[in-house]
Amino acid sequence: MSDFLLELGFEEIPPSQLQPVVEYIQNSFLNLMKSTALSYSALKVSSTPRRFFLLASSVQEKQEDLQVKKIGPAKRVAFDEKGNLTPAALGFLKKNHSKAEDLYIETTDKGEFIALNYVQTGKATPDILKDWIYELIPHLPFTKTMIWNESKMALARPLRWLCILWNEEIITLEIAGVISGNITFGNRYLGLNRPVKIDSPAVYLSTLQENAVLAERAYRKEKIIEQLDGLPLENGLQIIPDKQLIETVTDLVEYPTAVSASFQEKYLFLPDKIITSTISQNQKCFSVQTKDGKLSNKFIFISNGNPDFSEVIRKGNEKVVDARLADALWYFQEDTKQPLEAFVPQLKEVIFQSRLGTMADKTQRIEKITEYICLLLHLDTQQKELALRTALLCKADLVTNMLGEKEFTKLQGYIGKQYALAGGEPYEVAEGIYEHYMPRGPNDSLPQTLSGAIVAVADKMDSVCGIIGIGLIPTGSADPFAIRRAANGVVQIIADREWHFNLFSLIHYTLELLKNYTQLTATAEQDVQDFFHQRVEWLLKQLKLDYDVIDSLEHLALNDIPDLIQRAKALQAYRAEEDFIRLVIGFKRVSNIINGEKEFVPLKEDLFQQEEEKILYSELLKLRDKIDLCLRESDYKGAIRLLIDYGVFIDNFFDAVLVNCDAPELRANRYALLKEIKNEFLRIADISRLVVETNKNEN
Known part of the structure; x- marks a missing residue:
């Protein structure tokens, strides 16, 4: 058993580039050990700004010899009429580094084939490692690379030294003009041209520490x-x-x-x-x-x-x-020699997006969307004025000296808040300017002021509808305008604030507004709706709701988000109860029978023939009134309980009534009855989409 050291020495590498490369080196080595069936006792892989190193202890010195059996082409393909080897057979021999005399005929159930049976001598581990290093270095996963010499190798920074040891012996190789050895270098302050000899892998870390490098x-x-x-x-x-x-x-x-x-x-x-x-x-x-x-x-x-x-x-x-x-x-x-509002006109000089205009254009749209949200929320004049003031000033700090010099770009919003306070703006306006960027990421908090929340939604709605509206729909790998994060923020804020308004209407209003600034795609509204459907689904998943519960509410996803969450939680609470499961099974039967129907006749009570269908309809009318009351009070648990109680009438109906009877008029009327029942249930949820376990012996 021997110890192995690989150290790659570079000029200083940016911090963000280090950890992915460390992981890559480690995984590559582990895969090598697995594929070559070599063993080792311990492994360390780490980095400093100037080096990556891998230390492997007690590595197996060579591969075990391996008995190899290879089956080649069929005998009839391997030999021609004269008994000579065909190109197929010769290719088989070449691939396996063998000679014609090594061949024998293997008889199997599928016929006769040429075959080889030989001992493959295990390779020395240093030779395996040498080949691995040649393959490893050019493929290190740096996100930004440079070429620094005639070797044309592209790495994050120039490669300056290679220290590669197998016990005390050097594994000699050359990469990008650098020849490997047993030399490394200590801390920069000790001198860039002061070599440090590594006698063996075992003393690598301690030797570096003596030279002011903590390599781990x-x-x-x-x-x-x-x-x-x-x-x-x-x-x-x-x-x-x-x-x-x-x-x-x-x-x-x-x-x-x-x-x-x-x-x-x-x-x-x-x-x-x-x-x-x-x-x-x-x-x-x-x-x-x-x-x-x-x-x-x-x-x-x-x-x-x-x-x-x-x-x-x-x-x-x-x-x-x-x-x-x-x-x-x-x-x-x-x-701060002038009020924050004085910077607003300069936003005309800043492009938001080439087809969506300047930041001044975006600010105008944010103001109008803010006003529309205030209308949806029925806010009083004073609160509306605060929100509109926040909307007017929310982007003004982008053209200040502080942000214009690019040194403090991460403080946009915060600078606006400070300048607003310095200029005597109301606290809610100043705080709203800061908060309208929230949430900036998955772990960021949501706006705490009402003005901040309204303008945050307005700003994000403008971005989402604008970018998608001109056809730049985000993909799994590309979202340059962070539209997914913006849409997540919209649904999070609406849910957190429990704003009960129809998101369809806000989408439609925003897109109509954008038409005054640019030409939208023909499918813009549907594309934005589909995108927000995904974001609402994402939000419900964050709340740990079951996937089929989410599916059952898909048709209501954009109507009223806080209301949707209440429905989902109510369904989740009931879904395991036996009587609810029976209801789901009955409703699935209702849905399945009429799913293929596109047109329904008006329901006629005088066509009811059996007592069970008469009762089913009369109880449906009572149910409708009771559900109206539950919906007004957002009592979804109560509404589900009403549906459960109604389930017995559905069961009785199916036990006694043949829906698909021979009489067309009667059959169509019963379809119409089932359609009315389905519509009533859909006011709560499409429970036919819930997955439930049923008794296997049940007919």
Whole structure:
């Protein structure tokens, strides 16, 4: 058994590119071991910004010899009339690296075939690994690549060294002009041209650590957390937790040292998120707050440099942070010299989408959709004015200095909120400007203000209807305008707010509005409806509702989303009860009988011949009135209970009455009766789509 080390040395690779490659290398090696039937005792695969490594312990030194039996072409195909081997037989021999004298005839149930039976000598593991490495490196899954020399190999960054060892021996190969050896390199601050010899795989990690490289990512992350937790901070100051930033800095350094620094207190005048965005997003530093939650002028950075020179490094980081905050302060002061509304006309200079106009056009549409939603919700004048003011200002921050310089683009909405507050806008308007982008992702919260919720729906409806309306329907792999996320946000907000309005009407209004700005496809309205059907289904799945319960409400999906959820939960609550299952079975029979019918005659009571059909209809009339009351009160459990009670009359009808009788007029009238029953049930749900277990002995 031998140990194996593969280290690929690069110039610094962006953090986002590291983990997918680590997983790829590991999976590729595991597949190799499986396909070659080689064993090993332990495996480590990890990365730093400058290297990927794989360490495998106690790897089997060669494959076992293998007894191989191969069946070739039929004997009649393998030999010609003179007994000579045909091209088919020669191809079989060539493929299996064999000679004619190795052939024998194998007799089977299907006839006679030429065959080979030989011992395949196992290959030496270093030879197998060498072939694997040649195949591995060109296919590393970097999302962005570059070509840096005449080899034309495309990788994320130039390949600088290869350290490949089989115990103490070098597995020699050359890739992209780099020859493998037993040499690696330590931390950059020790010198880029200072080679470090690795005597064996067993000492690889310890040798690197002696040269200021913690090569194992998990260990490096652990050390960063330990240092952050143990850093002495005065006056009860606390590092603001940021799990994502910890992940990022882990992939930015090889030998972490946590260092405390500070910026000038005058910058605390800026809104908090502008400061933390500068520190955390741009500079990858940790923000610090006081024990009562106020932002401090202290920050913590993770150095990759020589710990002995942390003071010099600290001053350099402070200088950069101060410069960035100075820019932000200038942007803020310049922008707030005028009210946020003054920026609205400049939105004419920003294109939303080439066929859907500018951001000014989009803002106009958002205002009109907002007004329509206010009408649907029957809001009073004061609340309507707040929502419309929010709609007018919601995109204005896009053309401010703060966002125009592209350094703070992730703060759109937040900048608008701060500028609105600075300009004296009502709090709900300012908060609504910030909230109208919510939810930004699957784990984001929903708008808390009514104005924010209304404008969020208006903005997202405009985007969804506009993009789909011009034919850019998202696919499984392409959704460049994030339309799926926007539509999810619409249905989430409507459900959360329990807004009882018809989504069909909002879709229709938005598309009619868009026709004033662009030409829509002939199928635009149906396409948007279908898209929202999918999003409503997605929402119901998030609520852990059964798929067939969702199917049973498909015909009501866009009518009233909060109402739909109540229906679904009521069905879910009843679906396991025996009497409800009997009802479903009876209703399936109703549906199945009339499913093929396209036209129905008007129902005539005077054609009822049997007592059971008369009772079925009279009870249906009573049921209709009772369900009317339940629907007015949104009492769906009560409505389902009424349907269950009515189920006995359906059963009695089928026991006594032959629906498909010989008399055409009588048969058509009974179809009409079943149609009326189905229509009544559909007011609640199409329970024929529910999957239930029935007694196998039942006829």
